[in-house]
Amino acid sequence: MLVKAKGAQQSITANRLIDGVAVWLGAGNQWVEHVADAAIFEGEAIAQALDTAKADEKRQIVVDVYPLDVEATPEGTRPLHIRERMKAIGPSVRRDLGKQVTGPTPAL
Amino acid sequence: MPDTTVTNPRSNQPADAHAAVYRYDEFDKTFIFERVEQFRAQVERRLKGEITEEEFKPIRLMNGLYLQLHAYMLRVAVPYGMLDSTKLRRLARIARVYDKGYGHLTTRQNIQFNWPELKDIPAILHELAEVDMHAIQTSGNCIRNVTTDQFCGAAADELVDPRVYAEILRQWSTLHPEFTFLPRKFKIAISGAPNDRAAVQIHDVGLIARKNEAGEIGFTVYVGGGLGRTPYLGTKARDFVPVPEILGYLEAVLRTYNQLGRRDNIYKARIKITVNEMGPDKFIGLIEEEYARLPRQKYDLDPAIVEAIEQHFTSPPWENLPAVSEKFEAAKAADPAFARWTRSNLSAHRAPGYAIATISVKPIGGIPGDIEAEQMEAVADLAERYSFGELRVSHEQNLVLAHVKQDDLYDLWLGLDKVGLGTANAGLISDIIACPGLDYCALANTRSIPIAQEISERFADLDRQHDLGELKIKISGCINACGHHHVGHIGILGVDKKGEEFFQILLGGDATNTAALAEIVGPGFSYDEIVNAVETVVSTFVGLRQQGERFIDTLARTGHAPFKEALYARA
Numbered sequence: 001m002l003v004k005a006k007g008a009q010q011s012i013t014a015n016r017l018i019d020g021v022a023v024w025l026g027a028g029n030q031w032v033e034h035v036a037d038a039a040i041f042e043g044e045a046i047a048q049a050l051d052t053a054k055a056d057e058k059r060q061i062v063v064d065v066y067p068l069d070v071e072a073t074p075e076g077t078r079p080l081h082i083r084e085r086m087k088a089i090g091p092s093v094r095r096d097l098g099k100q101v102t103g104p105t106p107a108l
Numbered sequence: 109m110p111d112t113t114v115t116n117p118r119s120n121q122p123a124d125a126h127a128a129v130y131r132y133d134e135f136d137k138t139f140i141f142e143r144v145e146q147f148r149a150q151v152e153r154r155l156k157g158e159i160t161e162e163e164f165k166p167i168r169l170m171n172g173l174y175l176q177l178h179a180y181m182l183r184v185a186v187p188y189g190m191l192d193s194t195k196l197r198r199l200a201r202i203a204r205v206y207d208k209g210y211g212h213l214t215t216r217q218n219i220q221f222n223w224p225e226l227k228d229i230p231a232i233l234h235e236l237a238e239v240d241m242h243a244i245q246t247s248g249n250c251i252r253n254v255t256t257d258q259f260c261g262a263a264a265d266e267l268v269d270p271r272v273y274a275e276i277l278r279q280w281s282t283l284h285p286e287f288t289f290l291p292r293k294f295k296i297a298i299s300g301a302p303n304d305r306a307a308v309q310i311h312d313v314g315l316i317a318r319k320n321e322a323g324e325i326g327f328t329v330y331v332g333g334g335l336g337r338t339p340y341l342g343t344k345a346r347d348f349v350p351v352p353e354i355l356g357y358l359e360a361v362l363r364t365y366n367q368l369g370r371r372d373n374i375y376k377a378r379i380k381i382t383v384n385e386m387g388p389d390k391f392i393g394l395i396e397e398e399y400a401r402l403p404r405q406k407y408d409l410d411p412a413i414v415e416a417i418e419q420h421f422t423s424p425p426w427e428n429l430p431a432v433s434e435k436f437e438a439a440k441a442a443d444p445a446f447a448r449w450t451r452s453n454l455s456a457h458r459a460p461g462y463a464i465a466t467i468s469v470k471p472i473g474g475i476p477g478d479i480e481a482e483q484m485e486a487v488a489d490l491a492e493r494y495s496f497g498e499l500r501v502s503h504e505q506n507l508v509l510a511h512v513k514q515d516d517l518y519d520l521w522l523g524l525d526k527v528g529l530g531t532a533n534a535g536l537i538s539d540i541i542a543c544p545g546l547d548y549c550a551l552a553n554t555r556s557i558p559i560a561q562e563i564s565e566r567f568a569d570l571d572r573q574h575d576l577g578e579l580k581i582k583i584s585g586c587i588n589a590c591g592h593h594h595v596g597h598i599g600i601l602g603v604d605k606k607g608e609e610f611f612q613i614l615l616g617g618d619a620t621n622t623a624a625l626a627e628i629v630g631p632g633f634s635y636d637e638i639v640n641a642v643e644t645v646v647s648t649f650v651g652l653r654q655q656g657e658r659f660i661d662t663l664a665r666t667g668h669a670p671f672k673e674a675l676y677a678r679a
Contacts, residue, residue: 002550003604003607015175015179017154017155017161017226018155018225018226018227019179019180019225019226019227020175020176020178020179020180020224020225020226021178021179022177022178022179057161058157058160059157060154060155060156060157063161063175064161064175080607081607082546082554082607082608082609083177083546083552083553086177086546086547086555087177087178090178091178091547091548091557092547092555092558093475093547093555093557093558093561094475094547097178097208097223098178099178
């Protein structure tokens with residue numbers, strides 16, 4: 001179930017419209033495919049980033065835009081909630097599928 | 109497009125010519141191909157930005173397309189669970205070409221693909237339409253794909269073939285102008301036998317066949333069953349509705365619900381809430397009033413139409429065989445592993461010399477209901493060789509070959525075992541229903557599949573499983589209860605506790621004629637604790653059971669107290 005983001009540090013996630021692949025808003029407002037590369041926003045920048053993302057929703061780039069709580073780690077951005085870590089990793093029961101195949105992912 | 113039809117060299121007929129599936133007429137074919145083209149145009153408009161996601165979402169849902177955590181998910185309808193080898197080969201092709209090489213059998217006898225791309229969906233739907241398949245009525249607030257007994261047309265105790273009435277309901281509901289936008293989804297299950305194998309009492313409407321005192325056949329009708337966050341067993345609305353009147357009676361049920369069901373709150377919109385907020389007696393009274401108003405001649409089933417549909421589901425050409433097969437008996441005596449499979453995975457067939465074989469899609473440590481494209485093709489081959497090219501999906505996420513000669517059972521099992529589908533565990537502790545959970549589902553709180561896998565591995569010893577006897581574990585990763593945890597002998601419900609996974613144990617559920625909702629036994633367990641907790645429950649059962657008792661029998665005799673004591677005494 002979607003968990004409301006309420007932390008000081010947040011990222012923005014969505015799914016790409018054409019293929020449904022999970023993405024995160026990265027540096028320069030580019031959508032990136034790995035959460036480690038997700039930009040972290042604080043304060044008023046969170047709402048601004050959300051507006052940027054929703055504009056991309058209107059431009060048929062992404063769907064299902066929402067913010068999530070994250071923390072900065074040496075390995076990159078890490079979601080705080082297990083649901084969002086699962087989205088960032090791929091199915092834990094199919095290690096051959098999802099983000100875990102194509103790049104670095106956070107520990108579950 | 110490749111021709112997937114395999115011809116029987118002896119007859120020049122397709123090898124699945126005798127499979128009892130409904131074969132579409134020109135009207136049906138035209139309809140589903142038109143629907144594909146409509147959706148193709150809608151996808152194009154969505155990708156061009158001519159319609160918004162808000163506008164597109166109800167359209168894609170009406171075509172079985174969800175958006176999940178990692179990707180889109182397409183749920184394909186398997187009408188009342190019936191497949192033939194041609195359809196299964198096409199599903200294998202779709203898995204391989206458009207998805208990640210596998211499909212997932214669902215608790216509503218459907219199959220879903222977890223990784224399709226939006227741009228490919230029209231092509232997939234076109235390929236499905238070529239073999240009389242579609243993804244209609246697998247999502248959205250409509251009458252969903254009707255489910256039934258996976259042993260239909262073969263079971264010895266059957267009074268009426270439920271597929272005939274499931275197909276009538278499909279034709280009635282697909283384009284029904286009143287029932288396209290119901291307050292919420294609506295699920296119907298039919299059992300054609302008095303022994304309920306279709307879990308009818310946990311459906312919005314459940315029908316179970318019976319004979320009345322005059323020897324006429326009809327249905328007992330239950331309304332307002334359902335699981336989810338507010339579980340209810342269905343209330344008996346009518347003890348007996350004669351078969352010819354069933355469509356009119358269901359029209360009255362749906363009209364009553366459509367008028368009175370809540371549209372202000374999604375969590376209170378199912379018929380079970382309407383029935384129980386209003387009071388079952390009052391709701392049933394309103395159904396009866398509506399039924400009395402309906403012009404009976406319009407709704408009573410026309411015998412000619414029923415007969416025409418029955419022709420699609422005639423029995424295959426069974427041979428006249430002795431009741432006992434010497435070959436079968438010899439194979440059992442020679443191979444203990446096969447003998448063990450026959451004890452758990454075979455059911456009595458109405459024709460002498462035949463058996464119903466359940467193919468477990470629950471290998472030890474496997475993902476419940478996941479089937480690889482190569483396995484689909486192997487099963488299609490085996491279905492053609494041994495069961496008239498016909499097969500079924502069960503609501504317990506397994507496959508069934510319903511008409512296997514006893515003489516052929518050993519060869520069938522060897523063929524299944526070769527592709528990892530020969531596990532002797534149907535109805536046993538590792539034959540677990542599990543929802544996709546947080547591994548795939550955007551609604552889930554916790555994972556379900558790895559819990560099922562770990563339980564399966566913990567009890568991997570098949571001799572131990574057979575010794576434990578019938579034991580149904582059902583796991584849901586959230587309160588939506590897609591894993592049917594409320595009706596598991598042991599139910600497991602995943603809950604979110606401060607962002608981490610926790611699991612509650614429920615005991616005493618039952619989805620058969622003696623339907624019952626399980627009760628939560630106590631505080632939840634962490635991810636690392638839950639499998640040990642299940643083993644504690646099972647060990648407690650072993651210590652308490654009396655001769656011949658199943659888990660559910662022992663629990664009924666002792667109550668929950670000894671299980672609770674065993675689980676929480678340490679604390």
